[in-house]
Amino acid sequence: MAVFCDLPEEVVTEILLRLPLESLIRFKCVKRSWYALISDPAFVAKHLRLHHCNNYNKVSSSPSLFVRYLRVNSLLRREIVQEFSILNLVNDDDNGENGRVNSVVENFELPVIPGGKSLRLVSQCDGIILLAHLEANIALLWNPAIREFKVLQNSCFPDGFVILGVGFGYDCRANDYKAVRIVSSVNPNDGNHSRAEVYTLGTDSWREIKLHIKVGFIPGDRREVYCKGAYYWWIQNHIRTNMILSFDMCDEEFHEITVPVNVEMAEGMPSTLAVWNDSLALFISPLQRGVSKLIDMWVMDDCFGGVKRFSWTKHLVIETPSGISIPVAFWSSDELLMAKTYWKSDQTGFHTEMLVSYNLHTQKVRNLPICGVLPGSAIAFSFVKSLISVKGGTNPLQRL
Structure with missing residues (x-):
């Protein structure tokens, strides 16, 4: 035999x-x-393509999100800790009729590095996650599936600059991964206040690139996302106008994108950038007594007749059930991860949230097994595990 x-x-x-x-x-x-x-890189790439396709189309795989949230550790007297988890949505026969989603939560812990407690989850691409500490000028690539990480060193702007924002994605032409960083000079006499640099994983080096836009402020946290070869930030420019800044990973060029009509006037309204069916989606959530009642979902078309142009279409208006607040991320074309706020304070004195799944078609809300989340702290990205190496190392992991 x-x-x-x-x-x-x-x-x-x-x-x-x-x-x-x-x-x-x-x-x-x-x-x-x-x-x-x-x-072998060819095997790794083919394995990723096969499982990414299955994950997206829900064929022999469960839709997955990589989620970061903050939680109060009551045992340590209100010390706030970061939690990192992969949340797998399991399709079940009762379709959540019991009010809960059949799901699997896989928890991860950060590599031990200086400043690790303050690292912020930024974005992911092909299973590689970018984390950053903007104040300490630290950027880290991390593949949690193979427990490999790499600290990105030797920035072009080590001193005299503050980091406004960072991003990460894939250059399909060069078949390489890139990180981009936008900085601002702390010297008021510097006429060129905003500058940028790009890191290429293949060469393990940073180099300065052109940035013709003066960036005033990048809020981050659900207002930046990687989609189809470009990275997008919701920003305020130097005259405090809301807009979206994009960076093309192949051309290494920045583009200014105007937000939908009247949205730029929505000062103070929560906004979220997300990826929906391989397109950039924008949620605008007017608040009523601290809770969003109606959420406008806009979808961007970024190409017309082969010419790079940007246009927005209002896709739908979501009337959220009581307690549902800002959208977090899509994990399929019709399932949206959202946060549900409990306005009753717990023993720590904080209002808390739980994560729920909201179906755009059936409008059903199903609970997920993650609760006790600090309001507004949940960030998530669609995720597929990969064997891609960040050409770094591993070390014993500990909770930070």
């Missing part, structure tokens, strides 16, 4: 490609040829 190792190499490859990442990590230890195959 034939054994697995007697199968033709191309058959073994096809079988391994269909296995989950956790199995492949274990199978690296089986034999040297398997280690070489599973580590």
Whole structure:
């Protein structure tokens, strides 16, 4: 009787490609040829494409989100801690009729690095997550699935600048991953207040690039996102006008995008950028007594007849149930992760939230097993585990 190792190499490859990442990590230890195959960049890229497609289309895979939120650790007398989890939505037969979603939560802990407690989740692409500490000028690439991380060093602007915003994405032309950083001079006599640099993973180096826009403020936290080869920030320019700034990972060019009509006048209204069906989506949430009642969802079309242009279409208006606040992220075309606020203070003296799943078509709200979240602290991105190396190292993990 034939054994697995007697199968033709191309058959073994096809079988391994269909296995989950956790199995492949274990199978690296089986034999040297398997280690070489599973580590090969071509195999890694093909495995990612296959499982990303399955994840997006919900074929033999569960939609996943990488979620970061803040929680009060009552055991340590109100010390605020960050939690990082992968939230997997499991399709079930009762479709959540019991008011809950069948889901699996997988918790992760940050690598141990200086300033790690203050690292902010920024974005992810192909299973690689960018975290940053803007005040300490620290940027970190982290693949939690293979527990590998890399601190991005040797910035072009080490002193005399403050970091306004960072982003991360994939350059399909160069087949490489890039981080971009926007900084501002602390010297009031510097005529060019906003400058930018880009980091390329393949060369492990930063270089300055042109930025013709004066950036005043980038709020971050649900107001920035990576989508289809470009990174987007909701910003205020130097004259305090709301707009969206985009960065093309291939061309390494910045573009100014006006927000939908009348939205720029919505001072103080919560806004969220998200990815919906491979398009940039914008949520505007007018508040009534601290809670959003109606949420406008706008979708951007970024190309007309092959010419790079930007236009917005109002896709729908969501009338949220009581207690539902700002949208967090999509994890499928019709399921939206949102936060539900409990206005009753707990023993720590803080109002708290729980995460829920809201269906745009059925308008059903289903509870998720994450609660006790500090209001407004949840950030999430669609996520697929990958074998892509950030060309860094690993270390023992501890809770920060």
